[in-house]
Structures are given as C-alpha cells and as structure tokens.
Amino acid sequence: xxxxxxxxxxxxxxxxxxxxxxxxxxxxxxxxxxxxxxxxxxxxxxxxxxxxxxxxxxxxxxxxxxxxxxxxxxxxxxxxxxxxxxxxxxxxxxxxxxxxxxxxxxxxxxxxxxxxxxxxxxxxxxxxxxxxxxxxxxxxxxxxxxxxxxxxxxxxxxxxxxxxxxxxxxxxxxxxxxxxxxxxxxxxxxxxxxxxxxxxxxxxxxxxxxxxxxxxxxxxxxxxxxxxxxxxxxxxxxxxxxxxxxxxxxxxxxxxxxxxxxxxxxxxxxxxxxxxxxxxxxxxxxxxxxxxxxxxxxxxxxxxxxxxxxxxxxxxxxxxxxxxxxxxxxxxxxxxxxxxxxxxxxxxxxxxxxxxxxxxxxxxxxxxxx
Numbered sequence: 127x128x129x130x131x132x133x134x135x136x137x138x139x140x141x142x143x144x145x146x147x148x149x150x151x152x153x154x155x156x157x158x159x160x161x162x163x164x165x166x167x168x169x170x171x172x173x174x175x176x177x178x179x180x181x182x183x184x185x186x187x188x189x190x191x192x193x194x195x196x197x198x199x200x201x202x203x204x205x206x207x208x209x210x211x212x213x214x215x216x217x218x219x220x221x222x223x224x225x226x227x228x229x230x231x232x233x234x235x236x237x238x239x240x241x242x243x244x245x246x247x248x249x250x251x252x253x254x255x256x257x258x259x260x261x262x263x264x265x266x267x268x269x270x271x272x273x274x275x276x277x278x279x280x281x282x283x284x285x286x287x288x289x290x291x292x293x294x295x296x297x298x299x300x301x302x303x304x305x306x307x308x309x310x311x312x313x314x315x316x317x318x319x320x321x322x323x324x325x326x327x328x329x330x331x332x333x334x335x336x337x338x339x340x341x342x343x344x345x346x347x348x349x350x351x352x353x354x355x356x357x358x359x360x361x362x363x364x365x366x367x368x369x370x371x372x373x374x375x376x377x378x379x380x381x382x383x384x385x386x387x388x389x390x391x392x393x394x395x396x397x398x399x400x401x402x403x404x405x406x407x408x409x410x411x412x413x414x415x416x417x418x419x420x421x422x423x424x425x426x427x428x429x430x431x432x433x434x435x436x437x438x439x440x441x442x443x444x445x446x447x448x449x450x451x452x453x454x455x456x457x458x459x460x461x462x463x464x465x466x467x468x469x470x471x472x473x474x475x476x477x478x479x480x481x482x483x484x485x486x487x488x489x490x491x492x493x494x495x496x
Contacts, residue, residue: 127496129154130216133165133187134203135223137176140390141335141361143241145414146277146301147222148175153302153485155182164188164214166207168199175390188214204228218492225263226271235495238271240264242411243284244339251338265289273491275299277412280433299487300412300436302479304390307418311395319395323385329355330457331400331424333393333415334407336384337363341406343372347450348406350376352457358384359396397422402460405429406447413437417479420472425465427456441472 136147155163165179165187179185188210195202207227211219211234219226221238245252245260252260268274268289274296276282282298285291311319319325330349334340336358346369349356356378366384373382388396397403403419405428416437419426428434429447438444445456 127161127217127492128164128215129161129492130164130166130211130214130219132203132219132221132223132225133167136165136179137167137169137171137173140173140175143223144175145304146239146241148178149302149304149481150220150222150485150488151185152178152182153481154489155185157482157485158489159184162186164216166203166210168203208234218495220488220492221267221271224260224267226267228266235273236271237273237275237491237495238267239275239277240268240281240285241277242281242409243288244409244411246288247284247409248339271295272495273297275488275491277301278433278436280436281411297487297491299491300479300484301414302481302484303414303418303421305481306391307394307397307421309394311398316395316399319392320399323388323392323396325357325396325399326355328401329357329399331396331403331419332356332358332405333360333397333403333418334405335361335363336366336369336386338365338368339408340365341408341447342369344448344450344453345404345406346372346378346382347376348404348453348457349381350378351454352461354401354461355381355383357396357400358382359388359393360384360386362386393418394422397424400424402427402457404453404457406445406453407434408447410434410437416442417476420469420476423469423473425460425469426472427453427460439472439475441468441475 131151135143136151163185169189170187190196190202195206205228208229218235218237224240226236226238245257249257268285268291276296276298279298282296286293336342373379397419402425405415407429410433413433416426416428426438426442428438428442430444443456443460445453
C-alpha cells in the first residue's frame with residue numbers, strides 16, 4: 127500500500143499538530159515497514175524533530191515542482207495536490223491537520239483527522255476571518271473524506287452536533303505522546319536540567335500554550351494559597367498580559383516562572399521532577415499534556431467535564447476550572463496526601479494511549495477502505 131500524508135505540520139510545527147503528524151508517520155513507518163509512505167509538504171525544513179524521515183527507506187517526501195505551485199503553496203495543497211497523488215499512485219491520502227485537497231479521482235481514498243472544533247465552541251477566541259476559513263475547510267473535509275478520525279469521543283460528538291456528520295464514517299482513535307515521556311530520565315540528566323534552569327526542589331507544573339482557554343489566571347489565583355512555585359512551559363499569547371496581572375494581584379511575582387521556548391529534550395525532566403501537574407483548561411479536543419504527566423508518574427489535577435474524563439480516567443483529580451478556591455483546595459489535598467497508588471493507577475490507565483494502539487487504530491481505518 128502507498129499512503130500519502132499531509133506533512134506540512136510534521137516539518138514546520140513544533141507542538142500540537144506537528145507532534146501528532148510526526149508520531150503517526152514515525153509509527154507507521156516503523157510498525158508497517160512493508161508499505162510506502164509519501165510525505166507531501168509545500169517545503170521541507172531543517173527542523174531536527176522531522177529528521178527521522180531520513181532514517182526510513184520506506185518514507186519519501188514530495189514538494190511542489192512547478193514555479194506556480196511553489197509560489198502558491200496553499201493553492202497547491204488544496205487544488206493541485208490531487209494530480210500529484212494520482213501520479214504517485216497513492217492508495218490512501220491522510221490529511222493530518224483537519225483538511226483534505228479539493229477533488230478526487232480514481233480509486234484514491236481520503237482520510238482526515240479532526241482534532242477539535244474549538245473555534246465553533248469558543249468563537250470569541252478566534253478572529254472572524256480565521257473562523258470562516260477553518261469552518262469551510264473542516265466542513266468540507268468532514269463531508270468529503272471517506273473516513274474521519276476523531277481524536278476523542280468529545281470531538282466525535284462535536285462533529286455530529288455542529289456539522290451533522292455521518293456517524294457511520296467517524297472512528298475515534300486516541301493519539302499517544304512521544305516515547306520520550308515514557309522513559310525515566312536518569313538522575314544525572316535531571317540534575318543537569320535542574321541546575322541549567324534553576325528549578326526548585328518542589329513545584330507545580332503547567333504545560334501548554336498560555337491562552338485564554340487554558341485558564342492560567344485561575345491557576346495563579348489558586349497557587350497564591352499554596353506554598354510552592356508554579357512553573358509554566360508554553361507559548362505566550364496576548365492572554366499572557368492577563369496572567370501577569372493576576373501574578374501581581376495575588377503576589378506571585380517570586381513564585382511564577384515561565385519557559386516559553388524550552389527545548390523538547392528538557393521537557394520530560396520538567397515533568398518527572400514536578401510535585402504535581404495542573405491543567406485547568408476550559409476545553410480541549412484531547413489534552414495530551416495530561417497523558418504526558420501520567421506517563422511521568424506525577425499526580426494530575428484537571429478540569430471536570432468535556433474530554434478530560436476520557437484522558438485522565440479515574441486516576442486524575444477533577445475540579446471546576448473557574449473556581450480558584452476549589453482548585454486551591456484540591457491542590458492542597460493532593461500535596462498533603464499519599465498519592466502513590468493513584469499515580470500508579472494513572473500510569474496503568476494511560477497504557478491505553480500507547481503508540482502501538484494509536485498506530486494500529488489508524489491502520490484499521492485504512493484497512494476498512496482498501
């Protein structure tokens with residue numbers, strides 16, 4: 127079988143859709159070596175995270191050929207890519223970032239992964255033009271793909287509610303996280319990271335972009351009542367200004383630290399040295415930092431409702447994310463309790479999100495179409 131992937135994010139995004147794309151491509155190339163994988167991207171990059179493609183003989187990369195396609199990369203991805211797919215004798219094309227090309231011919235089959243419809247649930251957090259573009263692309267992909275992979279039951283439900291999607295062609299396939307989070311860092315590595323970044327002996331960790339939906343200001347409010355530092359790892363947005371206002375309002379200036387450009391290799395140690403992980407997001411399509419933290423054998427506190435119960439199971443502690451007092455009380459309970467057994471339960475629970483389950487689940491979707 128020849129499988130084509132939309133590889134733009136694999137080459138150019140360091141987090142989120144980029145991680146999903148790289149993990150899937152790497153896993154497929156490793157576990158199903160008898161097949162060939164063709165990556166379609168407007169351009170390649172020197173991003174070290176995508177260097178793995180060079181180590182698999184069954185993976186090749188295709189970029190635009192004509193000067194027109196090179197100049198109009200978005201047009202190539204949406205309108206002209208089909209010709210290249212047919213020319214490359216692709217059996218299945220998988221859109222990894224919620225879109226697929228226009229038109230299709232012959233026996234070519236399309237699969238699309240839909241991660242979330244947050245722009246429809248929380249439109250106020252997106253620009254009007256972005257909402258319009260996303261809606262057009264996502265709706266088309268959902269309607270025209272031969273199979274739709276939703277990364278959670280929550281996303282599947284949203285596809286049906288917002289787009290009246292055909293439930294019969296939606297498959298829920300949980301993603302995994304990078305294998306790096308599943309390995310225990312050596313004490314030497316952790317000591318090196320701790321010294322390099324001046325990390326305290328104990329701290330509460332948050333990982334994720336610093337945007338309104340992630341609700342970091344409420345976490346700052348809660349942490350003001352906890353005698354521990356708060357370490358945040360993630361990209362800053364305009365919302366960071368509100369977070370800093372909360373930091374000053376609650377007197378957290380000496381206990382609030384942000385790393386917005388942390389090397390990927392350092393992140394597992396940040397998790398494994400943390401006293402607890404807190405993720406009070408309002409809404410997610412999946413919430414991958416939750417499983418990264420559970421693989422790291424630390425207590426996890428996250429939000430009630432939505433997808434969080436899917437991701438955290440019975441091992442996480444759940445709170446109303448907008449209630450700073452409840453969040454502080456739960457943090458205190460976790461920090462003062464013996465959490466060993468619950469942490470072990472969390473590690474066992476996230477085995478359902480193993481790389482093997484992820485890859486085999488996607489492969490089963492492909493097999494349904496051939």
